[in-house]
Amino acid sequence: MGVGPISAVWRMLGASAGFAFMSMCVAAAHQRSPETHTLVASLARAGVNLAALVVITRGQIPLLVGDGRPALWIRGVTGAASLLLYFAAIDHTSAGEAAFLNNTSAFWVAALAPVLLGEATRGNTWIAIAGSVVGTALLGWPRVDAGDTDWAGRAFGLISGLTAAIAYLSVRRASVSNGPTVIVFYFTLLATIACLVGLLFVDESWPNDPGTWLLLVGSGLFAT
Numbered sequence: 001m002g003v004g005p006i007s008a009v010w011r012m013l014g015a016s017a018g019f020a021f022m023s024m025c026v027a028a029a030h031q032r033s034p035e036t037h038t039l040v041a042s043l044a045r046a047g048v049n050l051a052a053l054v055v056i057t058r059g060q061i062p063l064l065v066g067d068g069r070p071a072l073w074i075r076g077v078t079g080a081a082s083l084l085l086y087f088a089a090i091d092h093t094s095a096g097e098a099a100f101l102n103n104t105s106a107f108w109v110a111a112l113a114p115v116l117l118g119e120a121t122r123g124n125t126w127i128a129i130a131g132s133v134v135g136t137a138l139l140g141w142p143r144v145d146a147g148d149t150d151w152a153g154r155a156f157g158l159i160s161g162l163t164a165a166i167a168y169l170s171v172r173r174a175s176v177s178n179g180p181t182v183i184v185f186y187f188t189l190l191a192t193i194a195c196l197v198g199l200l201f202v203d204e205s206w207p208n209d210p211g212t213w214l215l216l217v218g219s220g221l222f223a224t
């Protein structure tokens with residue numbers, strides 16, 4: 001059964017609200033415990049999301065595997081990269097600015113969809129995207145006179161937008177024969193593995209504050 005335009009809009013609004021609360025939870029966790037490593041925050045977000053999927057499917061792993069098409073793996077890898085970069089941007093800048101920079105993914109989706117998916121981008125869409133890109137540039141430009149020169153944080157945010165766009169385009173391919181649960185499973189599984197491997201090579205700092213952990217778990221639940 002297809003999804004009507006109104007239903008799709010409400011789903012997107014709900015998804016936007018969920019991701020906004022996810023970002024706020026991560027930002028608040030870093031404020032409470034600044035020593036929390038980005039990999040730790042990312043692991044909590046992806047791990048909780050992965051566990052929630054297993055609960056939703058009642059542990060029936062075959063329901064999560066899908067057909068294993070390449071688009072699922074590409075979505076998982078690029079989604080994991082975008083998650084890590086986005087959370088790093090939140091840690092280096094702010095939740096609001098990181099979100100704006102991450103949402104430059106809209107430009108890349110519009111630019112690449114005609115090439116990779118054969119889906120034309122309308123002229124008015126390009127006008128809207130151009131305006132948003134200019135606004136994002138004005139927002140993200142470092143205020144040197146105020147000592148604000150964190151280029152790394154802004155670079156993380158911008159690159160997270162590009163990797164997110166590739167993930168979104170992969171979702172379009174993967175959704176031809178796989179449902180949302182399968183698509184999210186590959187993303188959360190690969191993101192969890194990437195975080196665990198990454199933590200083997202860094203001097204991670206795990207927060208001791210229970211409130212911080214509550215916020216990190218909340219980020220995973222809102223993301224789900």
